[in-house]
Amino acid sequence: MRIIETRVKSIYTKSRIPSVDYVINQYVGCQFACKYCYAKFICKWKPYGEWGTWVEVKVNAPELSRKYVEGEVVMSSISDSYQPIEAKMKLTRKILQNMSKRINLSILTKSPLVTRDIDIFRQFKNIKVGLTVNSFEGKEKKLFEPLAPIQRARINALKVLHEEGIKTYAFISPIIPEVTDVEAIVRETKSFADYFFFEVLNLRASGKEFQRILRDNYPESYEIMVNDEKFWRFVKRLKGEIKRLNVKTEGIEVHKRGWEFLKI
Template sequence: MEINIIKTKAKSIYTKSKIPGVDYVINQYAGCQFACKYCYAKFICRWKPYGEWGTWVETKVNAPELARRRVEGSVVMSSISDAYQPIERELKLTRKVLQYMDKRNELSILTKSPLVLRDIDLLKLFEKVEVGLTINSFEGKEKALIEPLTPSQKLRVDVLKELHEENMTTYAFISPIIPHLTDVEAIVRETKDFVDYYFFEVLNLRAAGGEFQRLLKEHFPESYETMVGEEKFWSFIKELKDSIKRFNIKTEGIEVHKQGWKVVRV
């Protein structure tokens, strides 16, 4: 797919975060080539009318210079893009930002790409750093329909393993958890020996948008019915919580999205 690359200059690269426990987010890119059908970041298309989600990427060309600014607290990269989407291989914008960031910052990176391994040398310079991989067990038909342009689950698991072998802190971001599609127990069994902790996020059906809701209803009706049915949904959540407890693993919690934007964290 041909991607429209928009070059811009930003006034600042550090944005005060609304994420609990996070002080700043940094987005050297806006938009994402992975174009996952459920992506919650699609909302930025309202303010960036470049076309459909996944067809464009905005690059903040002065991001490395802006990254020199000293901020106090924790920084998450990225919240409206993937720092290691395919264009990064060519532009190296993420790598340049990492070079100029103050290494005293507490840094957390979440990605779906093995390209993050390229920057291990820079990541090790930070006093405190962690890298998470989004894993959701989508393969075959599910992956082809839901996130066809992303690296495979195996590659993502291999990245976690290699980061662990490099003595880096890792976490698995199991998301989106979709009833009957995301095999949470299988993911934990496969990764528990080289992951420091887990975060579990149940699909936010409203934030995923109407197009994804229709996709889910048409191709995975059982999953859709569980997501929209009150009794079925909370029964699923109980089973999920019980299965997680059986593994006796370290977790930052479970985010459960229901009734619009209300978030229940347990």
């Protein structure tokens, strides 16, 4: 794993994500290297090699995080703040220690390492912490996200956060037809997830390699994703399923022709 240390002028970046004002990416690149990751596009501007083989580290991020910003702040959008390198560098922890505790902060990760920082989370007035869960186990995990923490570890972390009084959410993503068991995830986590976010796979953004993996191993899923009629029929069915589950949601974010946000 190649580590590139850099220094930046600001750690808060204006966001184009709906309802998010700023994002923080103290790391660029991710050791989890999920095959479907949309952040792979950053390799166009970061000529360090294949996605998942390098991580850029913004070493002066902790001092820059002292700045107070208004609005919703998300950590992170093109990395995972608790990827393996964080256990040693503690860059995320240092940022959290330095940040104004009045900032509205949302953290999303796939790593149970996030529970390490519960002591700091308690100091924030408005913070929520989410774990990405998607029911990928066995063959799916090996094909789609072989280096990411297992589902059980993520679910357990979500439960620990909730039990420690931290507002939590389950980010069910990517939802892939015939693969992601949304109902099973919700039923297992609804007692300790304060709300849910549902994101359908953006096949185009997932890249050609993942498209090939999906087509070769799950042809029925691939056909639904590339056929407009079948895709929107799937979305309609999914929305109905989520309504029947009766949970607090943020909506379904459907990536088909750019950013489109469908409220439930």
